[in-house]
Amino acid sequence: MNNNYYNQKYIPQIIRTGKITCWVGTLLVFLPAIIVTFVFGIVPSKGPLMVALVAQLSINAVWWFVEPISFFPILGIPGTYISFLSGNISNLRIPCAAAALKATETEVGSEEGSVISTIGVGASVFVNILLLVVGVIVGTKLISMLPESVTKSFSLLLPALFGAVFAQFAVDDIKNAICGMSLGIGSLLLYKMGLFNWIPFDPFIVNILVPIFGTMLFAKLTYKKNNADEKTAEN
Amino acid sequence: MKNYSEIANSPVLWFLTALAVGLVLLQTIRFLKKSFLAGKEMGISNERMKTAFVTGSISAIGPSIVIVIGMVSLLIVVGGPTALMRLAYIGNVAYELLAAEFAANAYGVALTDAVIPREVFSTTLWIMAFGCVGWIVVTALLTDKMDKFKNKLAGGAAAMIPVISSAAMLGAYGYLNAGYAISLDKNTIALVTGFLIMLAVTIIYKKTKKKWLNEWGLTFAMVGGVIVAALI
Numbered sequence: 001m002n003n004n005y006y007n008q009k010y011i012p013q014i015i016r017t018g019k020i021t022c023w024v025g026t027l028l029v030f031l032p033a034i035i036v037t038f039v040f041g042i043v044p045s046k047g048p049l050m051v052a053l054v055a056q057l058s059i060n061a062v063w064w065f066v067e068p069i070s071f072f073p074i075l076g077i078p079g080t081y082i083s084f085l086s087g088n089i090s091n092l093r094i095p096c097a098a099a100a101l102k103a104t105e106t107e108v109g110s111e112e113g114s115v116i117s118t119i120g121v122g123a124s125v126f127v128n129i130l131l132l133v134v135g136v137i138v139g140t141k142l143i144s145m146l147p148e149s150v151t152k153s154f155s156l157l158l159p160a161l162f163g164a165v166f167a168q169f170a171v172d173d174i175k176n177a178i179c180g181m182s183l184g185i186g187s188l189l190l191y192k193m194g195l196f197n198w199i200p201f202d203p204f205i206v207n208i209l210v211p212i213f214g215t216m217l218f219a220k221l222t223y224k225k226n227n228a229d230e231k232t233a234e235n
Numbered sequence: 236m237k238n239y240s241e242i243a244n245s246p247v248l249w250f251l252t253a254l255a256v257g258l259v260l261l262q263t264i265r266f267l268k269k270s271f272l273a274g275k276e277m278g279i280s281n282e283r284m285k286t287a288f289v290t291g292s293i294s295a296i297g298p299s300i301v302i303v304i305g306m307v308s309l310l311i312v313v314g315g316p317t318a319l320m321r322l323a324y325i326g327n328v329a330y331e332l333l334a335a336e337f338a339a340n341a342y343g344v345a346l347t348d349a350v351i352p353r354e355v356f357s358t359t360l361w362i363m364a365f366g367c368v369g370w371i372v373v374t375a376l377l378t379d380k381m382d383k384f385k386n387k388l389a390g391g392a393a394a395m396i397p398v399i400s401s402a403a404m405l406g407a408y409g410y411l412n413a414g415y416a417i418s419l420d421k422n423t424i425a426l427v428t429g430f431l432i433m434l435a436v437t438i439i440y441k442k443t444k445k446k447w448l449n450e451w452g453l454t455f456a457m458v459g460g461v462i463v464a465a466l467i
Contacts, residue, residue: 018379055337077378108400109385131300150338157298161453162432188414
């Protein structure tokens with residue numbers, strides 16, 4: 001067992017590669033728009049561009065900060081780089097990281113956990129890209145051939161998966177699971193009633209921040225309490 | 236006015252998509268190599284790392300199918316290369332569809348209209364780029380600093396970090412599940428069935444320690460959840 005390897009070699013290497021690939025990615029992401037505008041000469045009208053841009057950014061700019069910070073405790077440093085460059089975090093990377101951790105009985109958030117979840121997420125990148133490439137080639141034809149009832153039921157895959165991942169973690173931690181689920185449902189109901197409309201940006205972010213950080217806080221408080229109880233019991 | 240679909244499916248755009256997907260693959264391969272190496276140094280058995288890889292692969296199939304179906308509606312609007320690029324690289328299927336819709340609305344047309352001005356296409360590309368660039372900029376700037384933030388949350392107690400992280404996981408799924416839980420429709424049935432099947436699988440695994448249960452558990456729960464919800 002070599003504890004120093006993780007902090008002195010692995011993480012610095014990952015950070016270097018992660019930063020370089022993200023910055024290259026930052027430039028690359030604009031190339032299609034630049035080429036279509038300046039090479040093919042389809043120049044967007046300024047007015048509509050600004051209108052649409054403001055609409056899009058008002059909805060997702062807050063998530064640029066909320067998502068990396070909220071999912072960091074689950075993904076760790078390498079998992080965060082790899083997940084945010086490849087995209088589809090909550091609907092794909094998190095379930096794959098969670099499944100890999102559970103299958104290997106590794107603790108979330110530990111050093112081993114960040115290696116294991118990176119391997120799980122890395123594997124998911126290959127499968128996802130492979131299926132997308134197949135989908136882009138045969139997709140339209142194949143999916144239009146399927147009866148609507150079948151394509152509709154595909155959308156049920158995600159709730160079934162989410163329920164299953166939740167079960168895996170809930171088994172070991174029933175109190176925090178009840179807390180997470182209650183905060184999730186509670187904040188969503190309050191949001192639907194319009195109670196968060198006073199927030200200057202998209203109030204929907206409350207629905208992710210409250211359950212995640214609320215459950216973390218609850219875990220912290222109850223952990224301390226349990227430990228204190230144990231200590232007094234020992235004495 | 237000429238339809239933009241030829242430009243949307245042009246070789247130049249396919250090339251840019253190949254570059255983006257290539258960057259993702261390059262990063263992934265390098266990260267995997269480093270992780271396997273680090274795992275070995277840290278004393279994680281080869282078998283556990285193999286299980287992590289196999290489980291990650293199997294678990295990606297279901298969600299990827301959902302993404303591919305989202306891609307089909309996207310590629311009708313923005314063409315194959317852009318749809319592929321946006322779903323294999325930074326984006327998220329929900330936001331990308333939204334971008335196309337906002338662009339069309341700004342020109343006073345709907346995506347389902349017979350003739351869409353070609354400016355809608357270039358506008359969509361700009362919005363998609365600006366819309367998702369923040370995720371990697373924030374990731375590039377903040378990721379290496381977030382460990383300290385997490386340690387602060389744990390109050391410096393090393394033993395508490397896994398507890399806090401596991402709570403973050405449960406909180407994240409509290410958020411992800413909430414919408415399906417309160418919709419009280421087929422989604423709710425799928426959610427609850429998936430939960431119950433996985434609960435059973437996990438309990439059986441704890442007693443029998445059969446490894447395949449762990450690797451395939453999510454798949455059973457997912458397929459079971461879909462079938463039950465579709466039939467009821």
